[in-house]
Amino acid sequence: MIDRIVSMGAMLLLASLSLQAAGKYGDLDHAGSNVFDQASVQRGATLFVNYCMSCHSAEFVRYQHLVNDLDLSEEEVLGNLAFGDQELSDYLLAAMRDEDAEEWFGVVPPDLTLTARSRGPDWIYTFMRSFYLTDDGWNNTVLEHPSMPHVLWELQGIQRAVTEQREASGGEVRTEVVSLELDQPGAMSPTEYDRAIRDLVAFMEYISEPAQLTRKRLGIWVFLFLSLFTFISWLLYQEYWKDVKK
Template sequence: MIKRLIALAFAAAATLCSSVALAAGGGPLLDSQVNINDKSSLQRGAALFMSYCAGCHSLGYQRYSRTAKDLGLSEEQVMSYLNFTGAKFGEHMKASMDPADGAVWFGKAPPDLSLVARAKPGGPNWTYTFLKSFYVDETRPAGWNNTVLAGASMPNVLWGLQGIQRPTYGEHGEIAGFELAPAGSQTPEEFDRTIRDITAFLTYVGEPAALKREAYGVWVILFLAVFTFLAWLLKTEYWRDVH
């Protein structure tokens, strides 16, 4: 029994460590504070993703029709504001760019992002921190680098909103922070919300069933509580004569 408890304690500690995993630059991942039950956030995130990310990145496991149903959007809204490739309503959300072209332009084809919020250590926190951590690096082919994924081929497509981050260095040559020069079209608070909305949308895409699962979970707990009470009454009745 003691060994089992120790094993559970180590497992819990490992989970905690993964949620606050260190980024490549040495800093902790930021808390994304995403809420997949906030449909307004998911709708904004979907619009932002399709406007800034879907040119290169597909969501190969997600369909336009499923997005409309889960996010409370009509077919007309999805096809007018989220579909830029001419795909049918029931088809998967594919990137506009040919993967072969991506391999030529960026060194490798941009990955499908359907599961990025689940696959990376730290989950949504990784995605959130990654999108906030681009900085100018003239040694890179695209002119950008990232503290979370050093040497990333992806340029900072959101620089117009965030502004251009330029690193400041510590006494040992490590990146100590960033300064915006020039600033973007959004304030830091507005940009935080933008990144949180994109992260929330990608978190939802990684497991669309979570929306219903979490809603059903409350009712399951209530059922188990009532069932436990009835089982206790039944046990009391059966054992009354034994005592």
Template structure:
């Protein structure tokens, strides 16, 4: 074999095997099946988010007034059910937790979730919410099979209950691998009900990641209708102009 070809072959093998190894390391995700046009689901997800998640996580690109407009909720409904910081209707949805305190308690400040679904996908967010389990080796006592060594506890444990890990057999020197999660302590909701809860939160965050989705689709429909009408007009004009020639 030509010695000059050998480094090139090694590089090609690395490029091919790299994605394969990455796929093997990525845990299987649940399918979220979100539908941002299911307004009841978006509204339920908003209520759950602001009651269980907004204490730590912000939605810095969203205003309460925008949520009210898009979700068909009155100002009173939004400020009564979503505002726990004494903010104004036109303010952004910012967490009241100081970043310095959050970094001290959790090791880092909780991230803003405005674009979480766009960054990682709805299936990832949905699976993450369902995959917390008790882990006494972690500083906060929790871990996650989708995002290993996450620096946050399970925010929805009261609803979901407490899951414990069942580890797959491993050889000496190998890291323990979680094979499945067992519900060791039931929560306020059944597993089926919590599936809907996790899906509702994911649906709300999907809307937050692209709040102009409703306007975009409404305008897009009119644009398509205009293009169809213009195309028909262009065809008729062409036939009229060329009828004497043919």
């Protein structure tokens, strides 16, 4: 029995250590997004449908989910978040056909339903803030030479890279990006843009695991039930032991 408990403990310790290791992202900025902030997730949804769904889908999410989970009315979802003759039972599918995307970008833009889990919130947050313009078009410090253009450049403005010549260990000189500078301001200030991306990330975290919102709502009831149950058990305990203790 004891050795079972010890090995369970060791496993839990190992699991938490590897979780910590997985949580390190090198140079990524901390997203600070909050999936339980409903207003933030709603703003993120608006950005997502307006700026991302021309190319990307979230093919496991139906418009109906947004009604149920984000406390929006059917009219709000159909009027503001769905385009054309979409119905609530439809999935959030990209406007672009895969064949066209492949022809234009060389790759089919990946489905974004699970990206917040596969890449992590910090990766997306940093990626969406790290596009910079070069003579050959857009580049990105997180995903080098992406097939995705900077679709939010009108909001963020245009960043350029500050580079430095650095000598690698083999003696070869390489040009490295040391920072990004805003060359031409966009419609948003840098603080506003960061907030918009935080909202977008919060929405992407929500679609990657919609049940987490329900879990939190249920959690409070579970907690109340357990408290009440503990209290009743305590009363029963008093009642049963009253005579024994005498």
